[in-house]
Amino acid sequence: MPGSDDRAIAVTGLGATSPLGGDVQTTWDALLAGSSGARPIGEIWTERYPTLPVTFACSLAQPASEKLTPQEIRRLDPSGQYALIASREAWAHAGAPEVEKERLGVCMASGIGGLHTVLNAYDTLNDKGARRMLPMTVPMLMPNGPAAAVGLDLGARAGVHTPVSACASGAEAIAQGADLIRRGLADVVVAGGTEGCIHPVTIGAFAAMQALSKWNDDITRASRPYDVERNGFVMGEGSGAVVLESMAHAKARGATIHAVLAGVGVTSDGYHISAPEPEGKGAARAMRAALADSDLAASDIVHLNAHATSTPVGDVAEAQAIRLALGEATDSVAVSATKSMTGHLLGAAGALESIFTVLAVRDGIAPPTTNLDSQDPKITLDVVNKDPRKLPDGERAAVNNAFGFGGHNVGLVFRSA
Numbered sequence: 001m002p003g004s005d006d007r008a009i010a011v012t013g014l015g016a017t018s019p020l021g022g023d024v025q026t027t028w029d030a031l032l033a034g035s036s037g038a039r040p041i042g043e044i045w046t047e048r049y050p051t052l053p054v055t056f057a058c059s060l061a062q063p064a065s066e067k068l069t070p071q072e073i074r075r076l077d078p079s080g081q082y083a084l085i086a087s088r089e090a091w092a093h094a095g096a097p098e099v100e101k102e103r104l105g106v107c108m109a110s111g112i113g114g115l116h117t118v119l120n121a122y123d124t125l126n127d128k129g130a131r132r133m134l135p136m137t138v139p140m141l142m143p144n145g146p147a148a149a150v151g152l153d154l155g156a157r158a159g160v161h162t163p164v165s166a167c168a169s170g171a172e173a174i175a176q177g178a179d180l181i182r183r184g185l186a187d188v189v190v191a192g193g194t195e196g197c198i199h200p201v202t203i204g205a206f207a208a209m210q211a212l213s214k215w216n217d218d219i220t221r222a223s224r225p226y227d228v229e230r231n232g233f234v235m236g237e238g239s240g241a242v243v244l245e246s247m248a249h250a251k252a253r254g255a256t257i258h259a260v261l262a263g264v265g266v267t268s269d270g271y272h273i274s275a276p277e278p279e280g281k282g283a284a285r286a287m288r289a290a291l292a293d294s295d296l297a298a299s300d301i302v303h304l305n306a307h308a309t310s311t312p313v314g315d316v317a318e319a320q321a322i323r324l325a326l327g328e329a330t331d332s333v334a335v336s337a338t339k340s341m342t343g344h345l346l347g348a349a350g351a352l353e354s355i356f357t358v359l360a361v362r363d364g365i366a367p368p369t370t371n372l373d374s375q376d377p378k379i380t381l382d383v384v385n386k387d388p389r390k391l392p393d394g395e396r397a398a399v400n401n402a403f404g405f406g407g408h409n410v411g412l413v414f415r416s417a
Helices: 024-032 043-048 070-075 078-093 115-128 137-141 145-154 166-182 200-208 247-252 281-294 312-332 346-363
Strands: 009-017 104-109 188-195 238-246 259-268 301-305 334-336 397-404 408-415
Touching: 009 024, 009 078, 009 166, 009 247, 009 346, 024 346, 070 078, 078 104, 078 115, 078 145, 078 188, 078 238, 104 145, 104 166, 104 346, 115 137, 115 200, 137 145, 145 188, 166 188, 166 238, 166 259, 166 346, 166 397, 166 408, 188 346, 238 247, 238 346, 259 281, 259 346, 281 312, 281 397, 281 408, 301 312, 301 346, 312 397, 346 397, 346 408
Parallel strands: 104 188, 301 334, 301 397
Antiparallel strands: 009 238, 009 259, 188 238, 259 408, 397 408
16 A cells, blocks of 8 residues: 655544543444434423423533543533543553653644533523632633643643634644644644533524434434435534654654554635535545545545534535545445444544544444435445444555534545554
């Protein structure tokens, strides 16, 4: 397989907290088993907001309070809590690399940021007055709060960054982390995305724009990418983080390299604030750019983790984009739509699904797409349906797609170490 180490980035650590598990291994095992992270939102919500059209979501499998101290819970918005959990696991998984703090960076994204903090502070202001607001309100609500928390936890001094590009945010943070290393500004970067915004306001707002599935009576089957009966996504929450290193740094310390981030591509549609460009041209350019950056050919790709949110328009546009980008090689690519199990983690989605892509390349197995009973004839992809699929032996390469409102497109190419 072609590909050079000159611009390749080693992936040496993985961390996550998700609707399927409180760490990477638990999440991966549940994903391969076809489990669903969908759960009822709770009686308090449904009693207080009886007109809320959606009463379920993919909430965390393990509460953050089981991983963090009470002080950390008090001082961090849920988005910051989840980022800290994922980054600590990733850092430990990488073997806690010895690196000069001036050569250690953080890129931790969020699509929405400290939503719970903002809305709780507003309630406190109205109900109890300004003097009862928490002194930590601003650090908790600011979008860079999670990145700052991770940076402070690690003592990172090569830069702490927060890409905010809706549902492409987590993937763009990984792309930005790779760029920091390639430009010689860091040797190690902790990169990923986080989101903690399962709240009546966001549920109601996404439902108002007809983006959410309203299958309240069949919640584990509601997220159904590519199926003819799909009718919207299921909101999720959590965080995914990876440790990226220059190849020289990783090899010098004898690190375990789980996969290589070989190429990145970032484009924009310039088309619509929420709808994808219908022919998938912008998304296709992101995939092509990632392939060109990786020095790989479309024929080298054996797997693709699709953005595939389960919306009627979005799934078709992405399928067209994949064909535009990969051409005839598309028919040889095993496509997985893992939001069928995790739901849509918004700003964390691209990071968590990058982890899935790394594991697919490393372990040689593509996760399944669940709830796909009748594939939309407009989607002419080889979708991994029902059960995991073994990928070809030898060197493997895969693409992870992430797209966001505003026309953000990110393609990432991972290959075997």
